[in-house]
Amino acid sequence: MQCGWSLLGPLQWLRYINREVKVRAGNDEEHRGWLLTVDPVSASVVLVNFRKGGASVQVVMGHAVEEVEVLKEADDETAERLRTTFLPQRTLSLDPVELRRRRGAICKWLQKNRIPVEEAGEELRVAGVLIIMAPYRPEDCCSSNQIILGRIQRLIQTRPETDPLTAGSGV
Structure with a gap:
């Protein structure tokens, strides 16, 4: 569990990347998902939830983040999926x-x-x-x-x- 999210900084935020987290924000809001990235300027958190046939993305604004709790580590398959889900489709079929x-x-x-x-x-x-x-x-x-x-x-x-x-x- 982590408090003072915006005060941590990029080096500490890296420990949360590719992990399933629970984010507590203002007004007792709770968000869950795989932490894809953190905006280094605003401390905003980008969460990804995989759905059948795709993924949904949710951004929790950094000023609203009160706590971030790691729920579990990503396995190799999930880490690869997080890494490649939003990359542009390459033309790998070209010889x-x-x-x-x-x-x-x-x-x-x-x-x-x-x-x-x-x-x-x-x-x-x-x-x-x-x-x-x-x-x-x-x-x-x-x-x-x-x-x-x-x-x-x-x-x-x-x-x-x-x-x-x-x-x-x-x-």
């Missing part, structure tokens, strides 16, 4: 040849637009500050620099669909 073609097409498009890009295994590294992962769509870009992220995503979106390298590939 390696198709992924290689997509990676090459994006690489050539960026080079054509004078963007420094290099292949690093399955990833494309752009200007040392952005990574593009398979299947190489705008939403597969990752960078802490929001300006560069937005510009590269827009550039990928403007790539002509008639690009001979990717004709018929749906990239």
